[in-house]
Amino acid sequence: MSTETGRESQRSGALVDLMRWMENLSDTQYAYLLLTPVFLLLGMVALYPLLRTFELSLYALSVDLSSTSFVGLENYVELFTGEKNRYLPGGTTFLPASLEFTSMLNSALVVTLIIAVVSVAFETIIGLGQALILDQDFYGRRWVRAAIIIPWAVPIVIQGMIFFLMFNNNVGFATPPLADLGLLAPTNTLNDTASATFIIIVSDIWKTSAFMALLILAGLQSIDRGLYDVAKVSGATKWQQFKLITFPLILPTIGVAVLFRSVQVMRIYGIIPTVSSCTVVPSLSCMVVATFNTREGVSAAIAFVTAAIIGIVVMGLIVWQGEDAI
Amino acid sequence: MATKTEDSDGGPLERWTQSAIQNPERVYRALFYAAMLFFLVTTMFPFYWLLVLAVTPEGNLLAGSFLPAVDLFGVSGTFPLPVPKGFNPGAFITVFEQVPFHLYMLNSFALAITTTIIVLFIASLAGYVFGRLRFPGRAALMLGILAISYFPPAAFVIPLFKVFAGNAPVVIPFTDIGLFTAPRLLNTPGSMVLPFSSLFMPLSVFILTTFYGQIPDGLEDAARVEGTTRLGALFRVIMPLSAPGVATAAVLTFIAVYNEYFFSSIMATSPEATKWSPILGGILSYQTQYTTQYNLMAAASIVGVLPVVILVIVAQERIVSGLTSGALKE
Numbered sequence: 009m010s011t012e013t014g015r016e017s018q019r020s021g022a023l024v025d026l027m028r029w030m031e032n033l034s035d036t037q038y039a040y041l042l043l044t045p046v047f048l049l050l051g052m053v054a055l056y057p058l059l060r061t062f063e064l065s066l067y068a069l070s071v072d073l074s075s076t077s078f079v080g081l082e083n084y085v086e087l088f089t090g091e092k093n094r095y096l097p098g099g100t101t102f103l104p105a106s107l108e109f110t111s112m113l114n115s116a117l118v119v120t121l122i123i124a125v126v127s128v129a130f131e132t133i134i135g136l137g138q139a140l141i142l143d144q145d146f147y148g149r150r151w152v153r154a155a156i157i158i159p160w161a162v163p164i165v166i167q168g169m170i171f172f173l174m175f176n177n178n179v180g181f182a183t184p185p186l187a188d189l190g191l192l193a194p195t196n197t198l199n200d201t202a203s204a205t206f207i208i209i210v211s212d213i214w215k216t217s218a219f220m221a222l223l224i225l226a227g228l229q230s231i232d233r234g235l236y237d238v239a240k241v242s243g244a245t246k247w248q249q250f251k252l253i254t255f256p257l258i259l260p261t262i263g264v265a266v267l268f269r270s271v272q273v274m275r276i277y278g279i280i281p282t283v284s285s286c287t288v289v290p291s292l293s294c295m296v297v298a299t300f301n302t303r304e305g306v307s308a309a310i311a312f313v314t315a316a317i318i319g320i321v322v323m324g325l326i327v328w329q330g331e332d333a334i
Numbered sequence: 335m336a337t338k339t340e341d342s343d344g345g346p347l348e349r350w351t352q353s354a355i356q357n358p359e360r361v362y363r364a365l366f367y368a369a370m371l372f373f374l375v376t377t378m379f380p381f382y383w384l385l386v387l388a389v390t391p392e393g394n395l396l397a398g399s400f401l402p403a404v405d406l407f408g409v410s411g412t413f414p415l416p417v418p419k420g421f422n423p424g425a426f427i428t429v430f431e432q433v434p435f436h437l438y439m440l441n442s443f444a445l446a447i448t449t450t451i452i453v454l455f456i457a458s459l460a461g462y463v464f465g466r467l468r469f470p471g472r473a474a475l476m477l478g479i480l481a482i483s484y485f486p487p488a489a490f491v492i493p494l495f496k497v498f499a500g501n502a503p504v505v506i507p508f509t510d511i512g513l514f515t516a517p518r519l520l521n522t523p524g525s526m527v528l529p530f531s532s533l534f535m536p537l538s539v540f541i542l543t544t545f546y547g548q549i550p551d552g553l554e555d556a557a558r559v560e561g562t563t564r565l566g567a568l569f570r571v572i573m574p575l576s577a578p579g580v581a582t583a584a585v586l587t588f589i590a591v592y593n594e595y596f597f598s599s600i601m602a603t604s605p606e607a608t609k610w611s612p613i614l615g616g617i618l619s620y621q622t623q624y625t626t627q628y629n630l631m632a633a634a635s636i637v638g639v640l641p642v643v644i645l646v647i648v649a650q651e652r653i654v655s656g657l658t659s660g661a662l663k664e
Contacts (some may be wrong), residue, residue, distance in 0.1 A: 027563045036469040038564065042459040046479070046535070049456060053490065053532035054482045059507035060493035134373075141370050152370060153654070154647045159377050161642040161653075164595040165614045166635045170380045173387055173635075179628045181383075181400040181416045214380065219657065226658030246362050275486035278595025282618070296488040297600065300495070308492050315489035322484045326477065 058315065065308035076305070083309040097298045098287030102310065113201045116290040116310070123205065123291065124273040127212045128266055134213065135220025136262070142221065143228045160218040168282020171211040172198070175283070204284035211279055216272075220265055227261030228254070267325045271318050381639075383416060387632035391422040395628050425633035429620075432627075435634055437607035438616030439641070445523055445612055446591035449530040453538050453587045454580060456531070461542025461579075462568050466554070476543075483536035487596040490529065495600060498525040521609040525601035526594075533597075534590045537656075538583035544659050545579025546572055582656035585649045589642055613638045 065083050067076040087102045104115040112118045138156050174182045176198055187194035192203040239249045277293035280286055286294035292314040300307035354361045400416035429435050464476055497504055500518030505511060519525040549572055557567045598614045605615030620630045
């Protein structure tokens with residue numbers, strides 16, 4: 009009994025010592041102490057893998073597939089010159105082999121860039137429209153807002169399932185009308201690169217416009233309402249108010265949002281295997297997943313190039329926005 | 335016949351146009367409602383389509399078009415809205431009978447809740463540091479955390495997969511020095527919760543930094559004068575005052591994990607509910623049967639989407655404030 013209370017006081021004694029030790033730390037030491045868990049987690053699950061990915065991209069399997077050897081930047085050179093393209097699945101390449109439409113669509117880099125540019129362009133226009141609606145005060149606004157946000161919260165696999173069920177050639181009702189307009193291939197639609205890319209872009213726009221809308225809405229709501237009162241007094245029409253006040257003031261927000269979304273779309277993956285397949289629509293992340301069991305070095309090189317492209321865009325964003333970006 | 339209706343329509347339309355010219359507010363109002371209706375229809379329609387497929391009996395799925403032919407004043411065309419071919423809600427029960435879909439959902443919930451707890455704890459400490467303390471290296475560290483949230487998961491997946499497979503030692507990069515061999519984590523929560531936590535933590539750090547930064551210094555000072563320890567002040571004063579921020583971070587992390595595809599598809603190597611496969615594995619398992627059961631795929635999608643729909647309706651204020659303040663620090 010007495011030993012137990014003794015141990016108890018010893019334990020709380022250690023706790024008191026720890027507390028006293030923490031009280032005596034300088035602000036900087038205390039800050040770094042509290043950040044230790046972040047460093048541990050990000051070091052283990054982000055920094056270490058990133059460095060290892062770069063390291064693995066410098067190695068390649070030997071001819072007899074039994075061991076790996078250091079090859080320097082050979083994987084990158086082969087990726088960019090097209091020599092190692094035969095290892096990518098389904099006749100896809102990293103860079104386009106020629107400037108023809110079909111070979112452009114077989115290139116992982118080009119397909120990813122096409123998806124990013126087209127999706128983000130439409131998301132910006134639709135998101136701006138949705139943000140302007142949500143900025144108004146009207147009856148039932150809560151429900152309209154929920155309805156507009158819901159697609160953003162839909163799990164990617166269900167998003168993919170929805171568009172698979174809408175466009176496949178057995179039950180999908182949406183293919184025939186669009187095929188009549190010449191936008192989609194009438195048969196085997198989801199196995200046709202151009203059609204599948206179109207459908208993936210549409211599904212991405214459906215899901216993430218709301219995200220763009222919320223970012224733009226933040227910009228809209230930071231505008232000083234007094235400006236509109238002044239404009240009204242001086243007789244400006246609604247269109248003039250939008251053109252001369254709203255649009256210039258939210259343009260920086262839109263710029264940052266566009267870069268942010270572009271970076272996100274560059275890593276598009278899940279929707280592609282659910283709606284179609286990675287051999288039909290070869291996005292960068294798709295190629296990494298499709299090759300990492302068989303050609304680890306090439307796969308790591310693609311992964312690192314993707315990370316580098318995104319890193320450069322983010323750096324540009326930070327240089328452009330300065331301290332505001334963080 | 336056609337000209338007659340045009341004539342009788344012309345009257346009110348003309349009057350409306352005239353009043354619209356006199357009062358442009360009415361035009362803006364009409365445009366506003368038209369745009370709102372357009373957005374509502376386009377965002378909600380895919381869910382309606384899932385419902386149409388889910389209640390159509392399996393035998394009728396491949397029989398004819400979902401767009402019925404209609405005869406409009408002698409001109410035949412297709413009705414623009416798909417309608418169910420028959421009615422049989424049985425698919426909503428079959429989804430649970432054919433595969434244990436509820437177990438897949440339970441896995442998703444367990445993964446999301448575990449990740450949320452880890453993220454909230456770590457991000458609370460980081461948010462406090464970035465929001466309330468001034469120290470050298472602050473900007474650079476925040477930049478580093480931001481950069482991680484931007485990087486593609488593909489840049490992390492190959493080494494993580496090798497480590498989680500548990501058959502090769504973890505080596506120091508660019509050397510052959512092996513440190514330890516991790517236990518086999520594939521098909522366990524660990525292989526998913528760890529990458530989820532590091533990918534989704536940055537957003538929570540930014541949200542909490544904003545919230546913690548807004549709390550007046552006086553409150554913390556008062557608590558400290560009263561004799562609370564530094565950590566005590568954080569957990570007893572600062573965190574309770576930022577409860578809305580903590581809730582926002584929790585909701586966004588939960589939704590992000592429930593949404594996740596990349597690591598879920600790679601780290602759960604076998605799509606079985608008993609091996610911690612989340613809803614991803616459940617939904618896709620209706621496709622790998624001998625026949626593709628479109629109505630079950632639709633019904634399972636509706637069931638799987640319900641939790642986030644409810645969460646969005648209940649917590650929309652939190653989601654909006656979190657995304658607008660945290661996603662882009664402005």
